[in-house]
Amino acid sequence: MGTLEVPEVERDYTRYSNRQLAAVPLAVLAVALLVLSGSFLAYGAPVPLGMDFAGGAQLTVETTSSEAQIQDAFSVEPDSIQSVVGENQYTVQFAGVEDDDVIQDLSNQAESNLEPAGDGSVVQSESTASASFAAQTQQTALLGIAVAFVGMSVIAFLLFRTFVPAVAIVLSAFSDLIIPLAFMSIAGIPLSLGTVAALLMLIGYSVDSDILLNNHILRRQGDFYESTHRAMRTGITMTVTSMMAMLVMGIAASLFGVDLLASIGIVLFVGLAADLMNTYMLNVSLLRWYKFHGVRS
Structure with a gap:
């Protein structure tokens, strides 16, 4: 070299x-x-x-919508949107969100505002990390x-x-x-x-x-x-x-x-x-x- x-x-x-x-x-x-x-x-x-240090919720969604459309699909702005290479899946993180009702509302917004990639639901999984x-x-x-x-x-x-x-x-x-x-x-x-x-x-x-x-x-x-x-x-x-x-x-x-x-x-x-x-x-x-x-x- x-x-x-x-x-x-x-x-x-x-x-x-x-x-x-x-x-x-x-x-x-x-x-x-x-x-x-x-x-x-x-x-x-x-x-x-980030969610690692602030806690929060994470949704795994399967959709044909773009990242920009995913960004606009929620009433709470996502802190991170990461795609799974080769698939129509994304992990969407919301730092500091822990309330079950808010998480359920975000899940409903994903189902309503995003196009599913197949015949199933948009939201594939939900996970949370506590603030403590x-x-x-x-x-x-x-x-x-x-x-x-x-x-x-x-x-x-x-x-x-x-x-x-x-x-x-x-x-x-x-x-x-x-x-x-x-x-x-x-x-x-x-x-x-x-x-x-x-x-x-x-x-x-x-x-x-x-x-x-x-x-x-x-x-x-x-x-x-x-x-x-x-x-x-x-x-x-x-x-x-x-x-x-x-x-x-x-x-x-x-x-x-x-x-x-x-x-x-x-x-x-x-x-x-x-x-x-x-x-x-x-x-x-x-x-x-x-x-x-x-x-x-």
């Missing part, structure tokens, strides 16, 4: 001070935090919660993210045993989580077990690219810019290749109506783009300050 061309590192980086390099990723992080804070104040959650069970699932998922983040932070400090390089890794990973979460809030992508898995993968991607950069600069021979250039040749190739794979997956899943995979693909794409910015602007600025101006033990 060929490598992507990277810029003339010394010439391009020396044009900007450390503050200028760090300003852009920190500004994006600040905007992302404002978005999540605003969403929390307005809706009670920084990111829309969804809350437990939410706590478990958030605990998993917290444990993964703390574990990553501990490994960073154990590997480099100095404050600034370790903080650079932790700060970049934190931003790599916050930016895609803010994008999910803006785009209306619900937080589900699938998107939580994508966020966990982003922690791994972030640590990988940041440790690669730190290791080249701090532990290998060569001056700062030569080491940065070596790390960028490998890191940018890996990250951009992963971004393209996630983009293709997201587009393909969207075309086939697999909303969960589409959400995972776009969240990973946005998170990896953020990782490029954080690694080669924020992390590099911190490491350059540490290398040339910082007090090292």
